[in-house]
Amino acid sequence: MSLSELLLGERQTLIEARLAAHGRVIAADLAQELGVSEDTIRRDLREMAAAGLCRRVYGGALPPSPSTSFSERVGSDGDRKEALARAAAALVEPGSFVFLDAGSTNLAIARALPEDKGLTVATNTPAIAAALIDRRGIEVIQIGGPIDRKTGAAIGAKALRDAEVLRPDLCILGICGLHPDVGVTAFGFEDAEFKRFMAQRSRTVLTAVTNDKLAMAAPYAVIPIGRLDRAIFEADADEQEVAECRAAGLRATRADPVEPRPNQRPGRRSKNGDPA
Known part of the structure; x- marks a missing residue:
């Protein structure tokens, strides 16, 4: 079975494993790897976030537990x-x-x-x-x-x-x-x-x-x-x-839009979810 043929539960299990292994997932990368649309991945991440399995950030997701004071x-x-x-x-x-x-x-x-x-x-x-x-x-x-x-x-x-x-x-x-x-x-x-x-x-x-x-x-x-x-x-x-x-x-x-700082694209985030 190809990655694009994974069922919903199997796909989300794979995403959860990627989160555990790498500490983050990028929606665009997952879509390309699994052969599905970014909208499909975003729906997966929304459902996983609702179940407390991940924490959504711009462009992807992080593990569910907060790590900052x-x-x-x-x-x-x-x-x-x-x-x-x-x-x-x-x-x-x-x-x-x-x-x-x-x-x-x-x-x-x-x-x-x-x-x-x-x-x-x-x-x-x-x-x-x-x-x-x-x-x-x-x-x-x-x-x-x-x-x-x-x-x-x-x-x-x-x-x-x-x-x-x-x-x-x-x-x-x-x-x-x-x-x-x-x-x-x-x-x-x-x-x-x-x-x-x-x-x-x-x-x-x-x-x-x-x-x-x-x-x-x-x-x-x-x-x-x-x-x-x-x-x-x-x-x-x-x-x-x-x-x-x-x-x-x-x-x-x-809220009003935030003007990007020099050398920072709007909405760009680093791997931990903070602004790059």
Whole structure:
């Protein structure tokens, strides 16, 4: 049997083996090797991401488990996160009580919030509180408890007790994955529990989605896509994947395009998924 005659399950098993062996797969290379279209490979990767078997990035996929800490994530894809942050900040209503969840993109949103809207911002992330504390016109509430090193935030029992008194107008969730069938997901059990708790207590829920999290599912469910009021996607996010989110009832907004830096093609990524 030729490679092009592989059944769906066999093809995805081969892709999973390639991920284990090489730490990444490139959709164009797989399509050529297997004698199928790139659209077929992209569908395979979407299904595998929904099952938590891989983590999609521009042009291919990486293994499912994240390998970076919060501090390391802060330093990656800065221009793209800033574009998402500007789009998110523009949607915050004056006088709002906002909960800013953990995440490097949400740290960028904190820095983009205007000082003249009379905002109150609660967060479980010390780095976000530190970015806001000297901003005039923004009141800051820090949710306490032990800090989880992976998320950079307080997500345990003390944080849940602190959060019981909060009723935010807007919850800006940090996410590990967004899939039209699975919804919002997270890599950590306690992180997912805390995110779900805050989403349930908030009037509206918004998230900013980097391309690597789109059509991807992490192990722990947070909320279904129907509970998410709006998502902001990157300017070059996959059209079909965004359309599938819209079809599931999600209001979608795109951030402005990011101007490529010298010697960098738009959307180009290195083998670990960060910008080349």
